Amino acid sequence: MHSEQLLADWREKAFRFESEIEKAIIGQPRAIRLMTIAVFARGHVLLEGNVGVGKTTLLRAVSLAIGGEYERIEGTIDLMPADLIYYTYLDENGRPRVDPGPVLKHGEGLSTFFFNEINRARPQIHSLLLRIMAERSVTAFNREFRFPYLQVFADRNRVEKEETFELPAAARDRFLLEIAMDYPSDADILDQLTFDPRYHDANRLLGVVTPAVLPYRELDEIAAAIQSGIQASPTLRAYTRDLWRASHEPERFGISVADADMSELIQAGASPRGMSYLIRAARVHAWLKGRDRVIPEDIQGVFYPAMAHRVFLKPAYEYRRDELVPGLVDKILHSIAAP
Amino acid sequence: MKRTYLAFLLLFLGAAVSHGGETPGPVRDFQVSTPRPFGYAIGDVILQTLNVAVDREALLDRNSLPPSRINRWLELREANVRESEHDGLRRYSIELAYQSFYAPLEVKNLAIPAFKLAFTHGEDVFELEVPAWRFTTAPIRELSILREEGLEPMQPDAPPALPSRTGPLRGLASAAAAGAGAGLYLVYLYGYLPWQQRGRHFRAACRSVRTLSRASGTPDYSSAYTAIHRAFNGVNGQPLFSDHLEAFFADHPAFEPLREEIAAFFASSYDFFFTERPKDKFVGNELGPQSGPRRGEPQRGGAQTEFPMPRLFRLCRDCYDVERNLR
Numbered sequence: 001m002h003s004e005q006l007l008a009d010w011r012e013k014a015f016r017f018e019s020e021i022e023k024a025i026i027g028q029p030r031a032i033r034l035m036t037i038a039v040f041a042r043g044h045v046l047l048e049g050n051v052g053v054g055k056t057t058l059l060r061a062v063s064l065a066i067g068g069e070y071e072r073i074e075g076t077i078d079l080m081p082a083d084l085i086y087y088t089y090l091d092e093n094g095r096p097r098v099d100p101g102p103v104l105k106h107g108e109g110l111s112t113f114f115f116n117e118i119n120r121a122r123p124q125i126h127s128l129l130l131r132i133m134a135e136r137s138v139t140a141f142n143r144e145f146r147f148p149y150l151q152v153f154a155d156r157n158r159v160e161k162e163e164t165f166e167l168p169a170a171a172r173d174r175f176l177l178e179i180a181m182d183y184p185s186d187a188d189i190l191d192q193l194t195f196d197p198r199y200h201d202a203n204r205l206l207g208v209v210t211p212a213v214l215p216y217r218e219l220d221e222i223a224a225a226i227q228s229g230i231q232a233s234p235t236l237r238a239y240t241r242d243l244w245r246a247s248h249e250p251e252r253f254g255i256s257v258a259d260a261d262m263s264e265l266i267q268a269g270a271s272p273r274g275m276s277y278l279i280r281a282a283r284v285h286a287w288l289k290g291r292d293r294v295i296p297e298d299i300q301g302v303f304y305p306a307m308a309h310r311v312f313l314k315p316a317y318e319y320r321r322d323e324l325v326p327g328l329v330d331k332i333l334h335s336i337a338a339p
Numbered sequence: 340m341k342r343t344y345l346a347f348l349l350l351f352l353g354a355a356v357s358h359g360g361e362t363p364g365p366v367r368d369f370q371v372s373t374p375r376p377f378g379y380a381i382g383d384v385i386l387q388t389l390n391v392a393v394d395r396e397a398l399l400d401r402n403s404l405p406p407s408r409i410n411r412w413l414e415l416r417e418a419n420v421r422e423s424e425h426d427g428l429r430r431y432s433i434e435l436a437y438q439s440f441y442a443p444l445e446v447k448n449l450a451i452p453a454f455k456l457a458f459t460h461g462e463d464v465f466e467l468e469v470p471a472w473r474f475t476t477a478p479i480r481e482l483s484i485l486r487e488e489g490l491e492p493m494q495p496d497a498p499p500a501l502p503s504r505t506g507p508l509r510g511l512a513s514a515a516a517a518g519a520g521a522g523l524y525l526v527y528l529y530g531y532l533p534w535q536q537r538g539r540h541f542r543a544a545c546r547s548v549r550t551l552s553r554a555s556g557t558p559d560y561s562s563a564y565t566a567i568h569r570a571f572n573g574v575n576g577q578p579l580f581s582d583h584l585e586a587f588f589a590d591h592p593a594f595e596p597l598r599e600e601i602a603a604f605f606a607s608s609y610d611f612f613f614t615e616r617p618k619d620k621f622v623g624n625e626l627g628p629q630s631g632p633r634r635g636e637p638q639r640g641g642a643q644t645e646f647p648m649p650r651l652f653r654l655c656r657d658c659y660d661v662e663r664n665l666r
Contacts, residue, residue: 231613231614231615232615233612233613233614233615234615235612235613236612236613293613293614293615294613295581295609295613296580296613297580297581297582300580300582334577334578335577335578336578337568337569337572337578338578338580338612339561339564339565339568339608339612
């Protein structure tokens with residue numbers, strides 16, 4: 001009973017968190033819901049969207065509402081791992097100084113780390129990020145720095161391909177969700193974004209977000225309570241297994257995508273880690289819906305953002321990824337029955 | 340006289356065997372077998388067999404056989420040489436098939452030209468002359484003489500009598516009937532017949548639920564729910580989930596009168612399948628058909644709805660009635 005009460009209380013906090021973000025971000029309810037899911041599943045997020053849709057503003061609003069320290073870095077082709085860890089300069093006395101870089105500067109309090117345009121950074125940066133994401137720690141100055149509350153958000157520019165480094169499969173797999181942000185289609189919202197001076201200055205806009213709605217130091221605990229408190233029945237497990245198999249061998253489930261040889265399409269489907277992330281996110285989804293059990297709709301609600309970036313196509317089809325993967329995921333969801 | 344008689348006899352037997360002329364030293368025996376020397380027309384094939392026995396050391400030079408085009412009217416169609424050794428002799432049996440293309444206007448004497456078979460005997464080469472063979476050939480068209488004598492001109496060949504078609508036709512008809520029957524049966528088994536198509540999903544579900552409700556022991560709700568879900572999936576064309584019920588009713592307005600019952604069924608099914616609890620504790624209300632709320636009546640609250648077998652069957656039957664009248 002105690003844990004049910006705890007979950008209910010936290011659900012209220014989660015809704016408050018969402019409504020705080022909605023004060024600053026309009027027309028993106030799905031992205032905000034997925035952000036909330038990622039926060040309560042304690043997973044890292046890859047944001048994808050065109051320029052100017054409000055990715056940075058959303059992240060700043062999230063980090064404000066979570067509380068804790070926020071750090072942001074821009075991915076560039078000459079960025080090296082050392083640039084994240086320390087920086088050197090001459091102080092006012094002309095002496096060389098070495099100070100902690102953006103990752104280390106806030107110490108344990110770092111709760112949100114935003115990596116802008118991650119695909120512009122080199123693979124060395126990707127591998128450092130991999131370690132930070134997987135272990136929430138980094139070694140520097142002969143000791144280990146730990147970031148127990150860290151959540152990494154990265155953003156991938158999908159417009160340009162020149163001078164970019166595609167994220168390796170291992171790095172992509174470590175992101176819980178890949179959230180796509182599109183331009184809002186609603187005319188009212190577009191009008192507001194265009195004409196309302198409120199949305200012209202991001203700093204002023206973020207001023208309305210109440211900081212630290214969620215105590216970030218308690219998030220790990222409540223995340224664990226959600227994962228243990230929300231049930232997943234054997235039927236649901238079987239359904240998830242079928243979805244997983246279908247992501248590996250769609251042709252066995254009679255799934256086909258236009259203009260693609262299904263036996264030659266998939267290089268690798270979702271990993272076991274990917275499936276565990278899917279269930280983590282689905283449990284949070286169920287919890288936010290006020291359920292004590294996961295139902296297929298919860299899986300479906302997070303399936304695309306949790307799985308689409310984990311399906312690896314064969315090279316011949318990779319360049320048509322943007323066109324093929326949504327169709328494939330859609331077909332999988334519409335072909336697998338439960339029960 | 341006796342000799343002439345014998346010659347005629349041989350001629351009428353249809354074959355003649357004659358010895359060749361002078362034979363060289365190593366040749367022990369030489370015979371030419373020929374068919375009748377008359378009664379040939381254009382295009383006929385004349386078979387001639389040469390049997391030669393030579394010393395074992397002698398070998399036939401096969402190049403000495405006649406060429407395929409002998410002259411303007413005669414061709415050699417085939418030449419088969421069989422070789423065997425017997426009694427210290429090498430025996431050759433040479434079968435020559437000539438074809439005559441001579442078109443005579445009257446009965447005419449012709450001859451297959453003589454030629455020489457060459458043999459090698461160690462270093463030596465010797466030849467064996469095959470004599471020319473004379474035969475008569477006749478025209479195959481009517482001759483003016485015949486008409487002048489008042490005889491009938493040449494008649495076309497009598498058409499062949501057609502064999503009876505009755506047997507094969509009957510066989511074909513019965514095979515076609517058997518094939519069509521087998522095809523129909525297959526179509527029936529696959530359920531492709533038009534009247535089978537109508538209401539097929541819920542008919543199958545009704546059958547399963549009826550069988551399950553008649554089974555003794557703990558009712559198998561899992562299979563019963565699954566059967567009904569399959570029927571809904573079938574009608575929907577893809578898996579139907581609780582969230583998509585609104586779209587389902589929009590696409591299939593015929594199910595609208597059953598909305599409450601279907602929604603209650605989905606709620607109950609989700610409760611049954613997606614709650615982690617021992618399945619055997621989920622026992623439907625087995626008081627009989629009267630125990631469940633009737634269609635249209637308000638359901639007992641959401642996820643707690645229990646569907647006993649009779650209610651499941653009633654839902655199935657109602658849905659079957661709707662599905663049967665679709666389209």
